[in-house]
Amino acid sequence: MEHNALMELYVDELKDLYDAENRLVKALPKVAKAATSEKLRSAVEEHLEQTRGHVDRLKEIFENLGEKASGKKCAGMTGILKEGEELMDEDYEGEVMDAALISAAQRVEHYEIAAYGTVRTWAELLGENEEKETDEKLTQLAEEINVQAKEEGGEEGEEGEEEAPRGKARGARA
Numbered sequence: 001m002e003h004n005a006l007m008e009l010y011v012d013e014l015k016d017l018y019d020a021e022n023r024l025v026k027a028l029p030k031v032a033k034a035a036t037s038e039k040l041r042s043a044v045e046e047h048l049e050q051t052r053g054h055v056d057r058l059k060e061i062f063e064n065l066g067e068k069a070s071g072k073k074c075a076g077m078t079g080i081l082k083e084g085e086e087l088m089d090e091d092y093e094g095e096v097m098d099a100a101l102i103s104a105a106q107r108v109e110h111y112e113i114a115a116y117g118t119v120r121t122w123a124e125l126l127g128e129n130e131e132k133e134t135d136e137k138l139t140q141l142a143e144e145i146n147v148q149a150k151e152e153g154g155e156e157g158e159e160g161e162e163e164a165p166r167g168k169a170r171g172a173r174a
């Protein structure tokens, strides 16, 4: 594969992710509001904080690459968030709505896991031109998102437990 062409693809996908993360920052407060379980709400709020951190880290990655931090409309995240909104418009209540919110959150996380996994691999392939730091940042992002997916999947049905231990989280096969 030609190095420059792969570089272009890599930057393009980073822009897609940057757009995806920014859309998520906008959407998550609505999700937190729709949650019934206190634990789910605080998990979503924590996820919002982490997502803001991901936006900042992507900005640093663009900076290291000498690229302007800009987004390119992520059709995938747009669609997943639209589905989530449709779910929130249904009249599910209480725990059932929470289950619906978790299912939407899982779709978001898995989309991001796939995307970060791929760009991380490309960053490695492009290795000689990259700052090693970038690969580390992407690896960290990918890992953090895996943990988020686990934690959100683990909320449902664990009401009443103090701090669900990570190891017990459901949907933990990400």
Ligand SMILES: [Fe+2]
Pocket (backbone or CB within 6 Å): 016, 017, 020, 073, 074, 075, 076, 077
């Ligand atoms: Fe996308």
